[in-house]
Amino acid sequence: MPPLELTLVVAVALIDADNRILLAQRPEGKQLAGLWEFPGGKLETGERPEDALIRELREELGITVKEACLAPLTFASHAYETFHLLMPLYVCRRWEGFVQPLEGQGLAWVKPQDLRSYPMPKADEPLIPYLVDLLGF
Numbered sequence: 001m002p003p004l005e006l007t008l009v010v011a012v013a014l015i016d017a018d019n020r021i022l023l024a025q026r027p028e029g030k031q032l033a034g035l036w037e038f039p040g041g042k043l044e045t046g047e048r049p050e051d052a053l054i055r056e057l058r059e060e061l062g063i064t065v066k067e068a069c070l071a072p073l074t075f076a077s078h079a080y081e082t083f084h085l086l087m088p089l090y091v092c093r094r095w096e097g098f099v100q101p102l103e104g105q106g107l108a109w110v111k112p113q114d115l116r117s118y119p120m121p122k123a124d125e126p127l128i129p130y131l132v133d134l135l136g137f
C-alpha cells in the first residue's frame with residue numbers, strides 16, 4: 001500500500017468569557033459535511049501555520065486574531081482513507097470583531113462537557129479531553 005499523503009491543517013478552539021468553545025459545522029457538499037469541527041483550514045503554499053489560521057478566521061468568521069493570542073494546546077494525527085491529517089490545535093481567548101458565519105456555516109458555542117453531543121470528524125475526538133482538562137468539566 002503506498003504511504004498516505006500528509007495534509008497539514010491548522011485549527012483553533014476559540015474560547016469565550018463563559019469558557020465555551022466555538023464549533024463550526026462543515027457545509028453541505030464538502031467532505032465530512034454536517035460534522036462539527038474547529039475553525040481553521042489547510043495551509044496555502046509557503047504559508048506559515050499561524051498566518052494560515054489568522055487568514056481562515058478572517059475569511060470564515062470575520063474576526064481578527066493576533067499571533068500572540070494563539071497558544072498551542074495539542075495536535076491531531078489521524079489516518080483518513082485518502083490522506084493522513086496532522087492538525088495542530090491552538091486555543092485563543094482574544095480577538096477583534098464579532099464571530100459571524102461568513103460561509104453560511106452553522107456555529108455553536110459549546111461547553112466542554114457538551115462537546116461529545118456534537119458529531120465531529122474522527123480526528124477530533126481525541127482532542128476533547130485536552131479541552132476538558134484546560135477548561136474544566
Ligand SMILES: Nc1nc2c([nH]c(=O)n2[C@@H]2O[C@H](COP(=O)(O)OP(=O)(O)OP(=O)(O)O)[C@@H](O)[C@H]2O)c(=O)[nH]1
Nearest residue numbers: 009011030031032037038039040041042085121123124
Ligand atoms: N478546519 C478543520 N478541519 C478539520 C478538522 N478535523 C478534520 O478532520 N478536519 C479535516 O481537515 C481538512 C480541512 O480542510 P479545509 O476545511 O481547509 O478544506 P476543505 O475540506 O474545505 O477542502 P478544500 O479547501 O480543498 O475545498 C478537511 O479534510 C477536514 O475534514 C477540524 O477540527 N477543523
